[in-house]
Amino acid sequence: MTIRRILIANRGEIAVRIIRTAQKLGLETVLAVSEADRGSLGAQMADRALCIGPARPGDSYLRVETIVQAALGSGCDAIHPGYGFLSERAALAQLCEHEGIIFIGPTAKQIEAVGDKLRARTEAIAANVPVVPGGPVDSMAEAQKLAEEIGAPILVKAVGGGGGRGMKLVEDLKDLTATMDMASAEAGAAFGDARVYLERYVAQGRHVEVQVLGDGAGKVVHLGERDCSVQRRYQKLIEETPAPHLPDDIRAQMHEAAVRFAARLDYRGAGTVEFLYDVARNQFYFLEMNARIQVEHPVTEMVTGVDLIAEQIAIANGEGLRFGQEDIRIDGAAIEIRVNAEDPARDFMPSPGTVSAVSWPQGNGIRVDTHIVDGAKIPPFYDSMVAKIIAHGPDRGTALDRLKGALRETRIEGVSTNIAFQAESLADPDFETGGVDTGFLARRAAKSG
């Protein structure tokens, strides 16, 4: 089967990003839009926009049946889920498989395998990929014993949680029982799954992830790593590649571990294996695998020259991997900042509204992924991330200078954004040196009082 027409089950910048590659490949695009996104740039660019429901994601972008019906009814042979929304819902991949529609992503089984944290951890151990010391516990006695082995401080994590949700820190082992009871009750209420597990708490860690592509038959290549340690409340804000000052042996081991993990699953498509690098111990641990294209994929594209969306489509189309590991070269460095429509002065409150005027940066090594044009609406129903500004250069210093220049050139009127906040982070001496840990932004916030 050959993909000729793709339904894009997403919105915002990633919808525009996918449409661009589809158009370059000569493919037709149908964009599923909610009522709030009828006038969006993606809706204008796509060959057809189909309104799938009201603005609220639960009534539109998260409806599996509606998305598949939209694809069938508009003659699409494939669905690209983007990131977020239904991208990691096995139910969508499964219904596509059932209806003979190509899901541009992994199989439903693979999504399930990596979606459950305990299962993913078991898979990691089986693939000889290091994991954070810890594990599931069925009783309080078991928990006490394991906690003593790991040593405080310890994290109690919800099996169904993620993105920083459903975690609790135990600094003193005498608090373990109380914290576990609370964590389990909260997890049951929030995720419908009361299971929790224990994990060593890494005081100084860096979030480093490896981009992989798999052909679905056991062949996997990696496209280097990304350092996403600049985070606020577990939300990534700045991402870059290569990870600065990461020991070369660790970097190589991470790449190999990511490939081993994905290969064991016969992983199909683009995926990201996330690791926590324990700075003090000079060790890394498997965190999770994201079975989709990532927000921060452009930095990888900038240094490898590979269009990851095009490769996703090629793999989904049965063309397999179109290059080997030896063909992938990392050229220079790239840094990305996420532009969020939010107000840092008001505790990062979302700032939806209409963008009256916008001017995006241009120039050597600069790329902007966005759906924001003059008059664009930023509805209050969705994520506040509205653009990514990426700078590439022959080395990190050049990329950083270019990014700083690009931010100075950027003007967005009508809504508040975090651009000035991001520029301050880029100018921080620690960031300029490179290799900050995930506590970087919290320390900056504490310093500024």
Place this chain on the structure above:
Amino acid sequence: MSLTAKDVEEIMKLLEGSSFDRLVLEVDGLKLELERGGSGAPRPARQAAAPAPAPAAPAVAPAAPTAQARRSTEAGLVEVKSPLLGIYYRAPKPGEPSFVEVGSKVDTETVIGIVEVMKLMNSVPAGVKGEVVEILGQNGELVEHGEVLLLVRPES
């Protein structure tokens, strides 16, 4: 201006006899797009499952099909919209009479059609009391959330 099925057939013949691959005709808010060779006919599997097959469609289903243009210019008509995206059926089953025709009297609860989402049939109430003036939704075709299915002259 409006086109009958016969008109469309004539235009298709013209395209067939010409050296062009694609024809776009736009008159008074009505848009007709034809393409030679077919770039995505409806899936056979779905056609078989459809309770009420659509009348013979043009050879091609372009990505951006032509929405039925509203003809009635009468003021005060109420638009009855599809409450969700799906396949619109005018009759409960193939071969059975349509729920409503032009001229039918409807009440707010009167079912005017069915919208199917992955084999789940959702009946669509008129939501207004009055007389059906025009039917815009195409039987067996995909309708969007909020797409106008028919126009009703409300009873005061």
